[in-house]
Amino acid sequence: MAEQLQLTQFPHLPGDLAQACEQAIQATRLALQAGYRRLLIEILAPDIKPEVLARPFLELVPPPALVLFSDAGGAALAQREWGSLPDGIQLQSLTARTQPTPEQSVLFVMPAVYSLDQVERVCQLVSGGDPSGLAAKGRDPKPVVLLNPQLQDAAAVGVGLAGRRLRQRFLSTFETSYYLRSLVEGALFRAYPDPWSVWQQEEPGLYSVLKTFRARPSGEEVAELFRASKRGDPWWSWRRWLGGIP
Template identity: 90%
Template sequence: MPVDLAQACEQAIGATRLAMQAGYRRLLIEILAPDLKPEVLARPFLELVQPPALVLFSDAGGAALAQREWGSLPEGIELQSLTSRTQPTPEQSILLVMPAVYSLDQVERVCQAVSGGDPSGLASKGRDPKPVVLLNPQLQDAATVGVGLAGRRLRQRFLSTFETSYYLRSLVEGALFRAYPDPWSVWQQEEPGLYSVLKTFIAQPTGEEVAELFRASKGKDPWWSWRRWLGSL
């Protein structure tokens, strides 16, 4: 488990590079913590996209803020928004920074432009598309903006073309974690800063599976809540 955001970003970069070496070209990175600013989170991940590259934010405001915060960019890296008229080319690596749910159509078009319409997101003999890195997509709240069941299924189908190279979500009782090529793992917090693995999964566990795991763990250890309370003092 990383001790801070800087270490999480370092782990995510290493895991994503391993996934790229394995042939994956659509990579998903999710570091889910409160109050993460897109321009702050995204800056370390520029090293994942080799020039020529395109870094895309959801809107012009986000892109302008990042430009102001970052200053000069490495040569060959262009900063734009998904609402701009800039068209990505198959020669460009792409970093998509926290695209909002209303940007899903634009995100799909970007991926199709880079991959030539091939949805597999994999390199193969004689074909090696440039990578598309999807960083903390905000695509999971479709129901709140009027997207129906069919739309949610299309969203899930699209996201399934990405390999999750890194995932970190803090939970009340622990964390859900994955760094490619390792399996998914549920961690329980024993005390502040100290975690232990409860179980590993081949695929991402559902919320109910995670909740049941924590319930079962507390049932086996009647002193669990007491130790958690002492550790918080």
């Protein structure tokens, strides 16, 4: 039986969005200290407003920095909600004319799938074309943080198979510093440097770790974990006998 990887830095799920943001900031700082410069943060909860989610993460992009929204409406709303910004931080919408300098850190806020070309172009400008996402000897590109990218609906907007592969290859240059997704029966979680973990809800507000993974588990692996945990539950076995549950 494979050894269970330990959760040393983040042994508990967050209790609310504020705690999730605190964990994400801490985990991303640890990844930056380890040399990563392209970081992916995903906090997948319903009805999160971009301007509310993004504000705490400004501290991850030291000035001079760009904070980029997918459209002008989102940028304008954030500007109105946030009021004054720290010195050296600019708030813009992401367009083909967005032109950061290698000295600027960048925070992308919920970039849409149709803006992926612009996202990749900006990343290349900031990193000097180096897709590794790691600080190299003699050069240290500025951080690029991708916050809750909205890329799941690629097929719906007409992105073909080749385009989806290019998208996945680009995203693979990012280190997932924080990931939190609520599931019907638990949660999928990762906070750098800890491994990925699948959690099962025992009762409201109480979760336990089912298994840890070195890499992100597939949807089928997660589903099978929950199925296997239920098979060991005598109440589930009784319901299966009564109702013919597979």
